[in-house]
Amino acid sequence: MSRSLLFLAALYVFWLLLSGMFTPFLLASGVGCALFIYLLARRMNIVDAEGFPIQLAWRAFFSYWPWLGGEILKSAWDVSRRILDPRLPISPTLVEFTPTQRTDLGLVIHANSITLTPGTISVEVAPGRFLVHALTREAAAGLAGSEMDRRCTELEGKA
Numbered sequence: 001m002s003r004s005l006l007f008l009a010a011l012y013v014f015w016l017l018l019s020g021m022f023t024p025f026l027l028a029s030g031v032g033c034a035l036f037i038y039l040l041a042r043r044m045n046i047v048d049a050e051g052f053p054i055q056l057a058w059r060a061f062f063s064y065w066p067w068l069g070g071e072i073l074k075s076a077w078d079v080s081r082r083i084l085d086p087r088l089p090i091s092p093t094l095v096e097f098t099p100t101q102r103t104d105l106g107l108v109i110h111a112n113s114i115t116l117t118p119g120t121i122s123v124e125v126a127p128g129r130f131l132v133h134a135l136t137r138e139a140a141a142g143l144a145g146s147e148m149d150r151r152c153t154e155l156e157g158k159a
Helices: 002-019 024-043 054-084 105-115 137-141 147-156
Strands: 093-097 120-126 129-134
Touching: 002 024, 024 137, 054 105, 054 147, 105 120, 105 129, 105 147, 129 137
Parallel strands: none
Antiparallel strands: 093 129, 120 129
């Protein structure tokens, strides 16, 4: 029940953030829309620990997201340098490796983190197997057993 109330509250806060206007009509519309989406999600049975992983929020917010933001910035800088300086090598590479996550949620977090990082994209994701395209051989070599893999496993709680 508390997960459902948190989901409803998160929907309403999201509405308020996107609206930016606080007239009585818009506040009431926000409640109505949040309630409609909540009822729809409840009917579809997606307000569970995997569909709304509130249990990860604090760990992710204070440790994983800042670290991932730094990794995104470093990768963006590297990709930008390679685009602007033709002497820097680009060696597109596909790499296959085994992630250490045990849950679907952990695999999704890891795959999305790889894709958010410039220069890499998750091509195929399956339990026990990731296929990733990287812009350089160095980036591809750093995927298996990486810090990102360790942090995603730590975030999921090593179920």
